[in-house]
Amino acid sequence: MAEQRSGSAGKTRIVVYGSTCGIASGALKVLEAIEKAVGKTGRDDVEILQHGCMGCCFIEPYISVRQEGNSTLYGFLDAEKACHVVESHLLRGEVLHDYRIDESMPFFRRQERRITGLLGVIDPLSIEDYIHHEGYAGLAEALRKDSADILQEVNGSGLRGRGGAGFPTGRKWQFARQARGDQKYVVCNADEGDPGAYMNRAEIEGNPHAVLEGMAIAGYVIGANRGYIYVRAEYPLAVETLRKAVAQAREYGLLGKNILGTSFDFDIEIFLGSGAFVCGEETALLASLEQKRGNPRHRPPFPAIEGLFGKPTVINNVGTLSNIPLIIRKGAQWWKSVGTDTTRGTKVFCLTGKIRNSGLIEVPMGITMKEIVFDIGGGIPDEKKFKAAQLGGPSGGFIPAEHLDLPIDYESLQTIGSIMGSGGMVILDEDSCMVDAAHFFLQFDQDESCGQCVPCRIGLPLMIRMLEKISGGKGEMSDLENLTVVAESLRKTSLCALGQTAANPTLSTLRFFRDEYEAHIRDKKCPAGVCRSLIRFSIDKDKCVGCGICKKVCPENAIHGERKEPHWIDEEKCVKCGLCKDACKFDAIIVS
Known part of the structure; x- marks a missing residue:
């Protein structure tokens, strides 16, 4: 952990990690319980704080107790357990090992925490807290130099x-710098919408000033x-945090007119x-x-030449902008000391799905999927087999087990x-159906499509109907070729990048899991037991007690049998809800 903030030396600091995910898990109840428990002790040397999330979603709600340079992390708490921590750690000076989290575990040790470091x-x-940790030092350094030198560093x-x-960020900046215009703009894209992605939200809720400085x-x-x-309205805590950060930066002269006593003016508005x-x-x-209506337009001209209001x-996203202060403060050589030849630095991912240690992780580029899943992520729950990792959201593809050793960088x-x-990483295990997974992302794309161009408007529903035909047990082998043809047409002819990449999940499942498609068509079976039209529920009489x-x-009263006698399922009534x-504790329900 970083050093204590000025003015809190000698105090015990209890930090409750209460960003959106922590609050949803009960962090505010933990905070309230700790405040009451500490209040009863009468101690005035204890400081209770609510901070953003460190990314340990799998142990929420969690807190840390910091004393004299030492820090102890406690997880899986509730109000009652939090009181036990106060009683044991503060009053008796004993670490409560029942709830203590080992910070030497690979989830923490294998990360390279840079933009997530704070x-x-x-x-x-608190802008003072950010400044205490060298915040806005990058901006001060930049304003002491010629802007061309800063561009060269980036x-x-x-x-x-x-x-x-x-x-390349520097190249984009260079285009805008060289473009003619009496007015220019910087836009932060905080509109992350990929399923399973929440990097921007966590980064803003935990360290908003890094974005403003960038x-x-x-x-x-x-x-x-x-x-x-440009931030999602569905992120109320992030929005409120940003608003307060902007107000603080203006108050400190870090936004507005004549920043830090120079002739540089810059202000920020939240949309x-x-x-x-x-x-x-x-x-x-x-x-x-x-x-205006949020429809993509043809490019060129690109926004760096003709963007907002012409x-x-x-336009950079939260992660890109958060890296800028580090690059200026510590130098390009330090920043690119990790990563690969083509993809320097680190990347923040949201590790979700069928994984033990879910959460926000920051890793050096070039790390393998195997290291992320089985070291940092702790492997697949219930000893299930890894099947695939879905990377890149609706625009990405699936990485199968045969490519677990592939380095994570753009070219690979x-x-x-x-x-x-943007960084969504969803892990699938052996119980996942790849036909169903492809259908999920296509349905998402269709629901979110602007419908402006024909390839998206016609192509996506056509692909969805083909997948539904296959998952419904009515598919033909020719459907696989037709799917590929439509997908390739979508990729080549859609107006924007979202349409051009919408077929990626389907194409990657056809490439790496074609046998599953063929099983749905040829054998009329879903190997994962997911597609309802192709599965049957029955009861093993030898296991049923x-x-x-x-x-x-059972919502349809489809299960019959006397108590202490083997039961059976009426297939005509069964809706295959699972x-x-x-509910069965004896593993007697068979899905075939």
């Missing part, structure tokens, strides 16, 4: 956009005096997006900022038809 360490609502770092395609440096380099943060996935595409985002505009992922995307639990949970299998 998450959970600082109070996100170019030298090799930083590529952390929002999707990985375009935007100000970008503005200085390209000659912009105004910035916008709330309404949850349209397509507005994550930069030209659609700009249209939305202009109070003026040169740099392209060789197997995947992309890094007649407890009647399955009978009680509730009986979930």
Whole structure:
């Protein structure tokens, strides 16, 4: 853990990690219980703080107790357990090992925490805390130099956009810097919408000033005096945190006129997006900022030349901008000391799905999927087999077990038809159906499509109908070729990048899991037992003890049998909901 903040030396600090995910898990109840328990002790040397999340979603709610340079992490808490921690740790000076989390475990040890390094360490609502940890030192350093030198440093770092395609950040800035215009803009894209992705939310809730500082440096380099943060309205805590951070930065003279006593002016406005996935595409985002329908447009001209209100505009996402202060403060050579030759630095991922240690992780580029899943992630629960990792959201692809040793960087992922995307990483185990997974992402894309161009408007529903035909047991082998043809047409002819990549999940499952498609078509079976039309529920009479639990949970009264006698399922009534299998304690429900 980082050193204590000035003014708190000698105090015991109890930090409750209460960002959106922590609050949803009960962090505020833990906070309230700790405040009451500490209040009863009468001690005035204890400071209780609510910080952002360190990314340990799998141990929430969690807290840390910091004393004299030592820190102890406690997880899986509730109000009662939190009181036990106060009683044991504060009153008796004893670590409560029942709830203690080992911070030497691979989840913590194998990460390279850079832009996430202050998450959970600082109070996100305190600009003083950020400044105490060298915050805004990068901006001060930049303003002491010529803007061309700062651009050279960003170019030298090799930083590529952390929002999707990985375009070199310095090159984008250079285009905007050279573009003619009496007004230029910096836009932060905080409109993450990929299923299973919440990096931007956690980064903003835990360290909002890093984003503001990165935007100000970008503005200085390209000659912009105004910035916008386009953030999802569904992130109320992130939005409120940003608003307070902007107000604090203005109060301290770090935004506004004559920043830090120089002639540089730069201010930021927050704009709330309404949850349209397509507005994550930069030209659609700009249209939305202009109070127009969020439809993508043809490029060129690119936004760096003709963007917001027709003026040169740099658009970077939260992760990209958060790296900028580090690059300026510590130098390009330090920043690119990790990573691969083509993809420098670190990347923040959301590790979710069928994984033991879910959460927000930051790892050096070039790490393998195997290291992420089985070291940092702790492997698959219930000793199930790893089947695939879905990377890049609806625009990405699936990484199968045969490619677990593939390095995670832009070029390596392209060789197997995947992309890094914004950082969503969903793990699937042996119980996942790849036909169903492809259908899920296509359905998401169809629901979120702007419908402006024919390939998306016609192609996506057509592909969905083909997948539903296959999962319903009515598919033909020719459907696989037809799926590929439509998918390739979508990739080549859609207007925007979202449409062009919408077929990636389907294409990658056809490439790596074709046998599952063929089993659905040829054998009329879903190997994973997911597709309802192709599965049958029955009861193993040798294992059934007649407890009647399955009978009680069945919503259609399809299960019959006397108590303490083997039960049976009426297939005509069974809706294949799976509730009986979930409820059975004797593994007597068979899915075939």
